[in-house]
Amino acid sequence: xxxxxxxxxxxxxxxxxxxxxxxxxxxxxxxxxxxxxxxxxxxxxxxxxxxxxxxxxxxxxxxxxxxxxxxxxxxxxxxxxxxxxxxxxxxxxxxxxxxxxxxxxxxxxxxxxxxxxxxxxxxxxxxxxxxxxxxxxxxxxxxxxxxxxxxxxxxxxxxxxxxxxxxxxxxxxxxxxxxxxxxxxxxxxxxxxxxxxxxxxxxxxxxxxxxxxxxxxxxxxxxxxxxxxxxxxxxxxxxxxxxxxxxxxxxxxxxxxxxxxxxxxxxxxxxxxxxxxxxxxxxxxxxxxxxxxxxxxxxxxxxxxxxxxxxxxxxxxxxxxxxxxxxxxxxxxxxxxxxxxxxxxxxxxxxxxxxxxxxxxxxxxxxxxxxxxxxxxxxxxxxxxxxxxxxxxxxxxxxxxxxxxxxxxxxxxxxxxxxxxxxxx
Amino acid sequence: xxxxxxxxxxxxxxxxxxxxxxxxxxxxxxxxxxxxxxxxxxxxxxxxxxxxxxxxxxxxxxxxxxxxxxxxxxxxxxxxxxxxxxxxxxxxxxxxxxxxxxxxxxxxxxxxxxxxxxxxxxxxxxxxxxxxxxxxxxxxxxxxxxxxxxxxxxxxxxxxxxxxxxxxxxxxxxxxxxxxxxxxxxxxxxxxxxxxxxxxxxxxxxxxxxxxxxxxxxxxxxxxxxxxxxxxxxxxxxxxxxxxxxxxxxxxxxxxxxxxxxxxxxxxxxxxxxxxxxxxxxxxxxxxxxxxxxxxxxxxxxxxxxxxxxxxxxxxxxxxxxxxxxxxxxxxxxxxxxxxxxxxxxxxxxxxxxxxxxxxxxxxxxxxxxxxxxxxxxxxxxxxxxxxxxxxxxxxxxxxxxxxxxxxxxxxxxxxxxxxxxxxx
Numbered sequence: 001x002x003x004x005x006x007x008x009x010x011x012x013x014x015x016x017x018x019x020x021x022x023x024x025x026x027x028x029x030x031x032x033x034x035x036x037x038x039x040x041x042x043x044x045x046x047x048x049x050x051x052x053x054x055x056x057x058x059x060x061x062x063x064x065x066x067x068x069x070x071x072x073x074x075x076x077x078x079x080x081x082x083x084x085x086x087x088x089x090x091x092x093x094x095x096x097x098x099x100x101x102x103x104x105x106x107x108x109x110x111x112x113x114x115x116x117x118x119x120x121x122x123x124x125x126x127x128x129x130x131x132x133x134x135x136x137x138x139x140x141x142x143x144x145x146x147x148x149x150x151x152x153x154x155x156x157x158x159x160x161x162x163x164x165x166x167x168x169x170x171x172x173x174x175x176x177x178x179x180x181x182x183x184x185x186x187x188x189x190x191x192x193x194x195x196x197x198x199x200x201x202x203x204x205x206x207x208x209x210x211x212x213x214x215x216x217x218x219x220x221x222x223x224x225x226x227x228x229x230x231x232x233x234x235x236x237x238x239x240x241x242x243x244x245x246x247x248x249x250x251x252x253x254x255x256x257x258x259x260x261x262x263x264x265x266x267x268x269x270x271x272x273x274x275x276x277x278x279x280x281x282x283x284x285x286x287x288x289x290x291x292x293x294x295x296x297x298x299x300x301x302x303x304x305x306x307x308x309x310x311x312x313x314x315x316x317x318x319x320x321x322x323x324x325x326x327x328x329x330x331x332x333x334x335x336x337x338x339x340x341x342x343x344x345x346x347x348x349x350x351x352x353x354x355x356x357x358x359x360x361x362x363x364x365x366x367x368x369x370x371x372x373x374x375x376x377x378x379x380x381x382x383x384x385x386x387x388x389x390x391x392x393x394x395x396x397x398x399x400x401x402x403x404x405x406x407x408x409x410x411x412x413x414x415x416x417x418x419x420x421x422x423x424x425x
Numbered sequence: 426x427x428x429x430x431x432x433x434x435x436x437x438x439x440x441x442x443x444x445x446x447x448x449x450x451x452x453x454x455x456x457x458x459x460x461x462x463x464x465x466x467x468x469x470x471x472x473x474x475x476x477x478x479x480x481x482x483x484x485x486x487x488x489x490x491x492x493x494x495x496x497x498x499x500x501x502x503x504x505x506x507x508x509x510x511x512x513x514x515x516x517x518x519x520x521x522x523x524x525x526x527x528x529x530x531x532x533x534x535x536x537x538x539x540x541x542x543x544x545x546x547x548x549x550x551x552x553x554x555x556x557x558x559x560x561x562x563x564x565x566x567x568x569x570x571x572x573x574x575x576x577x578x579x580x581x582x583x584x585x586x587x588x589x590x591x592x593x594x595x596x597x598x599x600x601x602x603x604x605x606x607x608x609x610x611x612x613x614x615x616x617x618x619x620x621x622x623x624x625x626x627x628x629x630x631x632x633x634x635x636x637x638x639x640x641x642x643x644x645x646x647x648x649x650x651x652x653x654x655x656x657x658x659x660x661x662x663x664x665x666x667x668x669x670x671x672x673x674x675x676x677x678x679x680x681x682x683x684x685x686x687x688x689x690x691x692x693x694x695x696x697x698x699x700x701x702x703x704x705x706x707x708x709x710x711x712x713x714x715x716x717x718x719x720x721x722x723x724x725x726x727x728x729x730x731x732x733x734x735x736x737x738x739x740x741x742x743x744x745x746x747x748x749x750x751x752x753x754x755x756x757x758x759x760x761x762x763x764x765x766x767x768x769x770x771x772x773x774x775x776x777x778x779x780x781x782x783x784x785x786x787x788x789x790x791x792x793x794x795x796x797x798x799x800x801x802x803x804x805x806x807x808x809x810x811x812x813x814x815x816x817x818x819x820x821x822x823x824x825x826x827x828x829x830x831x832x833x834x835x836x837x838x839x840x841x842x843x844x845x846x847x848x849x850x
Contacts, residue, residue, distance in 0.1 A: 036496060044485075044494040051479040051717065057470065069469040071461060071686040099524050100715045107710040111536060115550070115574065125540070125550055141712075148709045149540070261496040263717040284573045285532035287566075290525045290715065292476065292688040 002337030003418055015419035021412045022369065030370030032406045037189070037348035038397040039257055039314075046313050047259040050300035054292060059299070068291040074283055075275075080265065080294035086304040088219055088253045089235040090269035096279065099289040102254035102266035106216060107145050109250055109268070112281045113179070114149045118212035119247070119277055124149070124179060133171060133181040135163035137351055137379030137390045139189040142182040142218070146381075151179070153381035158191055160342070162199035172208040180214050186233045187221040190351040190379055190392035192344020197234050204239035206248060215249040221347040222253055223311050226319045230346060237269065246271040255297060257348065258307060258314075265297050321395040324404055325350050332411040338418040350393040351379075358417045359388045365413035371406045427762035428843055440844035446837045447794065455795030457831045462614070462773035463822040464682055464739075471738050472684040475725035479717060484724070493716040499708055500700075505690065505719035511729040513644055513678045514660040515694035521704065524714040527679035527691035531641060532570050534675055534693070537706045538604070539574045543637035544672070544702055549574070549604060558596060558606035560588035562776055562804030562815045564614040567607040567643070571806075576604070578806035583616055585767070587624035597633035605639050611658045612646040615776040615804055615817035617769020622659050629664035631673060640674040646772040647678055648736050651744045655771060662694065671696040680722060682773065683732060683739075690722050746820040749829055750775050757836040763843040775818040776804075783842045784813045790838035796831045 006014060054060075060068045062077045075081075076097025085092045098105040117123040124130045131152045134143060146153055154171065156163045163183070172178050183203070185195040195203075203215055217236055240246045247270075255264035270278070301307045326343045329352070333339045340353045354362055359376035366373050374392040377383040393410075395403055431439060479485075485493045487502045500506075501522025510517045523530040542548040549555045556577045559568060571578055579596065581588045588608070597603050608628070610620040620628075628640055642661055665671045672695075680689035695703070726732045751768045754777070758764045765778045779787055784801035791798050799817040802808040818835070820828055 038496050041492065044492065045482065048482060052477065054476045057473060060469075067466065067469065069685045069688065071463050071681075101711045101713075104711040111540070115536070115540065144709050148706075260494045260717060262713045263494065263715045281573075284569050286526045286529040288526075288687045290688045290718065292685060293715065293718070 002335070003422055004337060006422075008423065011419055011423050015416065015423060018412055018416040018419060022365065022416055025409050025412060026369045028370070030405065030409065032371045032398055032402050034394050034398060034403075034406055035372045035374045036397070037257070037394045039261060040317065040397050040399070042317050043314055043396070044260065046310065047300070050259055050296050053296055053299040059295070068295050071287050073288050073291055074286070075279055076289065077291050077294050077298070079298040080291075083298050083301060083304060083307070084253070084265070084267045085269070087222060087307065088251045088267060088269040090237055090251065093272055094237070094269050094275055096268045096275060096282065097289060097294055098266040098268060100256075100262055100264055100266060100293070102218065102220065102252045102256065102268075103141055103145075105266050105268050106142070106218065106252055108282075108285070109216070109278065110145055110149060110151075110180075112278065113212065113214075116281060118214065119273070121212035124151070127177055130177045130179045131175065133163075133168055133178065134381050135181070135183060135188070136381070137190050137385075137392070138182060139184060139218070140374075140378040140383075142216070143381045146180075146182070154178075155381060155386075156181070158188065158193060160193060162193065162195035165199055165202045169202065169206065172206055172210070172213055174209065176209040178208065179210055179212060180216055182216050182218065184218050184220055185236070186219055187224060187344055187347025189220065189347065190349035190390075192342060192347045192349060192351065194231065194345070195233050200234035200236050201239055204236050204245060204248070205243050206245070208248070213248065217249050217251045219251055219253045220257070223308060224257060224314070224348070225311065225346040226315055226322055227345045237271070247274055250274065258310065259297065259300075263293065265294055318396055321398075321400055321403055322350065324400060325393060325395045325407055328404070328407040328411055333414055336415065336418070339414055348394060348396055350395065352391045352393055353389045354391065354414060355418050355421055356387045356389050358414070358421050359385060359391050361417040361420065362391060362410075362413045365417060366410060369409055369413070371409050373410075427760070428847055429762060431847075433848065436844055436848050440841065440848060443837055443841040443844060447790065447841050450834050450837060451794045453795070455830065455834065457795060457823055457827050458797045459819050459823060459828075459831055460797045460799045461822070462682070462819045464686060465742065465822050465824070467742050468739055468821070469685065471735065472725070475684055475721050478721055478724040484720070493720050496712050498713050498716055499711070500704055501714070502716050502719050502723070504723040505716075508723050508726060508729060508732070509678070509690070509692045510694070512647060512732065513676045513692060513694040515662055515676065518697055519662070519694050519700055521693045521700060521707065522714060522719055523691040523693060525681075525687055525689055525691060525718070527643065527645065527677045527681070527693075528566055528570075530691050530693050531567070531643065531677055533707075533710070534641070534703070535570055535574060535605075537703065538637065538639070541706060543639065544698065546637035549576070552602055555602045555604045556600065558588075558593055558603065559806050560606070560608060560613070561806070562615050562810075562817070563607060564609060564643070565799075565803040565808075567641070568806045571605075571607070579603075580806060580811075581606070583613065583618060585618060587618065587620035590624055590627045594627065594631065597631055597635070597638055599634065601634040603633065604635055604637060605641055607641050607643065609643050609645055610661070611644055612649060612769055612772025614645065614772065615774035615815075617767060617772045617774060617776065619656065619770070620658050625659035625661050626664055629661050629670060629673070630668050631670070633673075638673065642674050642676045644676055644678045645682070648733060649682060649739070649773070650736065650771040651740055651747055652770045662696070672699055675699065683735065684722065684725075688718065690719055743821055746823075746825055746828055747775065749825060750818060750820045750832055753829070753832040753836055758839055761840065761843070764839055773819060773821055775820065777816045777818055779814045779816065779839060780843050780846055781812045781814050783839070783846050784810060784816050786842040786845065787816060787835075787838045790842060791835060794834055794838070796834050798835075
């Protein structure tokens with residue numbers, strides 16, 4: 001029976017049952033963290049040998065004859081460009097190999113646009129206000145970057161094929177101060193939605209009023225599949241090139257969740273025109289990124305296929321964890337009609353939508369019983385979920401036993417909060 | 426006989442002699458690069474074993490219990506703070522461990538001051554113009570950073586005890602738009618001058634009109650000695666604390682010339698108040714820097730003394746190169762009175778001052794005969810040496826034989842350019 005169909009008495013009994021279960025859980029004194037998309041120890045162990053692959057003094061000379069251990073090669077070693085260009089779907093002259101953080105390269109790109117402008121256009125700091133479109137729910141760290149630079153953020157609803165393209169097309173074509181959009185196109189954070197071919201084509205064909213409008217295409221989970229026959233999204237740069245619109249997109253990726261968070265390699269792809277201009281700015285701020293870590297990745301993976309097979313090992317660890325979460329939701333929540341979710345085919349999250357007005361309460365209940373979730377609201381600009389319903393579940397870090405325990409608690413909290421809410425109406 | 430004492434005929438004969446030697450050299454088809462302060466291959470080989478020291482899976486847990494391979498620890502692992510705090514003379518709560526580039530951390534600090542201000546003061550972007558003081562000759566990449574943000578640069582002459590402090594004290598106390606100064610206090614780039622105790626004390630005691638004035642204290646060569654009994658400069662943060670003025674300085678350092686350029690670790694030290702504020706900004710732009718590379722440094726060096734003894738190996742390689750340059754200048758140029766220089770006790774450069782108006786010509790002559798030097802003017806803001814006389818010699822990268830060859834050419838070019846100049850007067 002769905003909760004909304006219950007009468008007050010039934011609801012009250014249901015709530016008392018949930019409360020009793022919750023109190024029992026609280027007594028267990030759990031201490032689990034499901035707040036961030038962190039790889040687990042088993043995943044970190046997968047890349048252990050990469051740390052030990054620079055053991056030959058002859059190894060340090062790149063294909064261009066330069067020594068990776070010395071200054072130079074601002075945009076990365078040639079071998080790293082070869083390795084990573086197919087990962088983000090660009091040519092080797094359309095890529096910059098950055099340091100250890102794609103977030104940092106996104107921050108830097110926004111910062112240069114803010115202080116110096118894009119391809120000769122007016123710097124964003126010189127506007128009274130500029131705006132970014134933010135498909136929601138989305139990634140909190142994206143939103144923090146634009147908030148930091150005082151950029152106004154506009155929520156764009158997600159559909160199962162990607163963000164609402166009608167709304168996006170309308171906004172970018174009408175308003176010259178709309179300068180960008182944050183996208184996680186494959187296995188979106190947190191919904192796990194992959195943009196449909198039509199969505200990618202419509203993005204590639206956007207005709208913004210602002211010449212310096214850019215799609216910030218954070219393809220963080222481009223090869224982070226949870227199924228055996230993954231479907232890749234369309235290549236947005238290829239699509240944009242077909243339309244002569246190739247300057248519209250900045251593509252980002254990293255190996256943070258392939259090798260090591262914090263000790264991986266971040267990359268950015270874009271039209272040659274964009275890349276050449278950004279490299280001029282980049283050369284002011286740094287001489288080169290860590291080319292020895294680039295070389296480690298090259299030696300360890302060999303080529304892009306090496307990365308793909310490495311990802312199968314991640315999948316083997318992660319797929320059962322996602323299954324455990326989905327099973328629990330299917331079994332305990334679905335029949336009650338008090339939440340919705342989609343089983344993702346990849347990525348790092350499961351996006352749970354509660355009844356409106358319950359997310360904060362669920363997160364609070366979990367916390368008080370020892371399970372830390374991503375803060376309710378974090379998936380929206382300014383931390384404000386207008387419906388207070390979205391909760392990002394991050395199943396990767398805990399062990400499967402911890403995860404099952406945490407999910408047992410989670411569903412109890414959903415039940416309790418939902419009953420409280422319905423009783424108060 | 427000094428060149429200025431020669432009559433026209435003597436000068437002309439001298440010039441013809443130099444020209445003949447130059448033509449012979451040109452015929453050799455040399456191809457040498459002395460343009461940048463790059464370590465040589467032998468130096469890079471010194472730290473080879475650091476690349477192979479993460480070979481135990483138990484090694485990755487820090488003293489705080491966290492796994493270095495995962496997200497977190499924005500400001501660095503505790504062990505790296507312990508290792509590097511003594512290098513730049515701060516406490517472990519007064520340090521941020523950055524990525525691979527101190528230039529990048531300096532750029533970032535200037536950028537945050539520009540976009541968001543320092544400790545609540547008005548962002549520099551909101552002034553019509555702000556100014557930086559630039560001791561000259563200085564480091565070209567410092568000047569490029571401030572130029573990038575449209576900051577007006579004012580030349581401050583160097584003396585043998587450091588920059589002209591009378592001029593600095595006057596400017597900072599009178600003008601609220603003077604916001605910073607670039608300093609390389611130990612073995613300055615390029616002069617190799619170490620600031621005297623009095624100079625450091627006067628810096629520590631500056632009373633700027635601008636609350637957000639900062640000394641950018643780039644201690645790049647803090648342990649890069651060329652002598653057996655090095656004299657360290659005074660600790661500026663300690664001196665500033667004595668005067669309750671500890672917010673005035675940002676200190677930078679890195680292992681770029683200790684382990685690997687581009688694969689080292691950069692650090693920044695400052696008062697806890699400055700550091701805490703900067704960390705809030707930093708957390709927007711990155712989750713953490715490469716903690717595995719921090720751990721490599723910790724495991725390889727053990728402690729700060731380990732770094733100091735490692736520097737002795739660098740000294741053994743570099744001291745003979747510096748000696749070779751100085752010997753050649755002493756022998757070939759000193760008697761002619763057509764140049765001046767100081768033998769540095771550390772650092773990466775020898776600063777050569779020609780007769781006024783000759784530097785560009787000397788660099789051009791060298792280039793045409795196959796030896797690339799740092800561009801004349803590069804050691805001044807906007808690339809403009811008002812006297813056209815300073816040339817930065819970088820003796821570290823070539824082999825000693827190449828270096829001797831290059832210096833043979835260099836002194837010929839100095840002679841030729843000087844004679845040309847005097848004949849034209």
